[in-house]
Amino acid sequence: MTPETAALRLLVLSLLETADDGALPPIVQLGHPALRRPAVEFDGQLDDAELAAFLTLMRRVMHEAPGVGLAAPQLGVPLRLAVLEDVFPVDEAVAEVRERAPLPYFAAINPRWRALCEQTASFYEGCLSFDGYQGVVERYRRVALDWTGDDGAARSDEFTGWQARIVQHECDHLDGTVYVDRVVTRSLASTAEYQGRWARPDITEARAGLGF
Ligand code: ZN
Secondary structure: OOHHHHHHHHHHHHHHHHHHOOOOOOOOOOOOHHHOOOOEOOOOOOOHHHHHHHHHHHHHHHHHOOOOEEEHHHHOOOEOEEEEEEOOOOOHHHHHHOOOOOEEEEEEEEEEEEEOOOOEEEEEEOOOOOOOEEEEEEEEOEEEEEEEOOOOOEEEEEEEOHHHHHHHHHHHHHOOOOHHHOOOHHHOEEHHHHHHHHOOOOOHHHHHHHOO
């Protein structure tokens, strides 16, 4: 085991210990270097039980936040692991315009995505690591994802609309990219301003009101 692997494993074990004591580890915020470094491929740095426990912890943190995805760097852990799940009830108009269909939980180990067409969609999104803001990001509408499941099996699937957005957002985290790197800067809104003024199914009013 290299010193880097040993340090990584100890970091994960310390987070698991924190959780055993009843406190969930904090989601690190913009400015933490783990959010800015490409994460390393998972290749057995944790044993099966440790990996399973860590993914379960990531899912708990995601639920608690609450959010629809969490990548390991958001807990300060530079490994290519993410959990995704979007089963929140959403307004019918929002679901339709944003193509937001429920995404059942899955854990993605070493995920890789590619665009399936040139078509993009622009909507407000937020990030648990940049608390208190929302901004418009243009993302591919349809993507294919290859990953290793938490059972060790190779998987691939295609995702459309909001699901494709979540996939791209979480994979970005594994490359040290945060949505503010891609955001339409004039669209940035505090969550309170967003909720009060621009929380519509699409971004037409925000575009007119904020001039982007
Ligand atoms: Zn994020």
